[in-house]
Amino acid sequence: QVQLQESGPGLVQPSQTLSLTCSVSGGSITSHGFYWSWIRQYPGKDLEWIGYMFNTGGTKYNPSLNSRLTISRDTSKNQFSLKLNSVTAADTAMYYCARMPSTGSFGWFDPWGQGTLVTVSS
Amino acid sequence: EIVLTQSPGTLSLSPGERATLSCRASQSVLRNYLAWYQQKPGQAPRLLISAASSRATGIPDRFSGSGSGTDFTLTISRLEPEDFAVYYCQQYGSSISYTFGQGTKLEIK
Numbered sequence: 578q579v580q581l582q583e584s585g586p587g588l589v590q591p592s593q594t595l596s597l598t599c600s601v602s603g604g605s606i607t608s609h610g611f612y613w614s615w616i617r618q619y620p621g622k623d624l625e626w627i628g629y630m631f632n633t634g635g636t637k638y639n640p641s642l643n644s645r646l647t648i649s650r651d652t653s654k655n656q657f658s659l660k661l662n663s664v665t666a667a668d669t670a671m672y673y674c675a676r677m678p679s680t681g682s683f684g685w686f687d688p689w690g691q692g693t694l695v696t697v698s699s
Numbered sequence: 700e701i702v703l704t705q706s707p708g709t710l711s712l713s714p715g716e717r718a719t720l721s722c723r724a725s726q727s728v729l730r731n732y733l734a735w736y737q738q739k740p741g742q743a744p745r746l747l748i749s750a751a752s753s754r755a756t757g758i759p760d761r762f763s764g765s766g767s768g769t770d771f772t773l774t775i776s777r778l779e780p781e782d783f784a785v786y787y788c789q790q791y792g793s794s795i796s797y798t799f800g801q802g803t804k805l806e807i808k
Binding site for chain 1: 730732734736742743744745746749750753755785787789791792795796797798799801802
């Protein structure tokens with residue numbers, strides 16, 4: 578079964594770039610049938626969809642983050658990544674990667690990685 | 700952006716009782732593309748229901764989803780001790796952005 582694991586720095590300075598990687602095992606990120614997404618959960622527990630990458634490499638972003646966000650991939654490592662520029666304290670959150678189906682009623686997330694906490698602070 | 704409002708904020712019930720959780724959308728959810736998730740402390744959310752009423756693989760049949768348009772419900776027919784958690788709804792009918800509700804905490808009475 579597919580498993581996802583987030584990794585990256587737990588502390589990022591304000592105005593810098595937040596960079597995270599999601600390593601996928603048990604399935605290929607280039608396989609037909611699935612897209613690969615990032616979601617974050619704020620300390621108050623609200624959830625926000627960040628964006629996703631198609632199995633073909635295309636991307637779709639949350640409009641509220643579009644100007645600061647890049648999602649990319651490394652197919653040789655079966656990983657996809659998130660880069661968020663110009664971060665502020667408001668970007669402090671638990672960041673999750675998750676798989677989503679690309680057919681049928683796609684748009685739901687399953688499974689999720691365990692999450693990685695990122696704090697933006699000097 | 701579609702705003703999802705969940706109620707109640709906290710629901711206090713005893714094991715064996717029936718739980719009814721509500722999720723109301725600010726506008727109609729296209730094709731009833733609404734999902735429900737369960738989150739326990741220290742864990743990632745887990746998918747329970749997709750497309751308003753389709754149970755995910757491995758989810759017990761005491762969990763059921765219903766509703767359409769702007770009003771959706773998650774029902775847990777008979778609460779087990781492991782069901783006490785936070786529940787979130789999520790809409791994915793909008794092609795612009797996916798959004799989540801603020802969550803309902805189901806606690807033991």
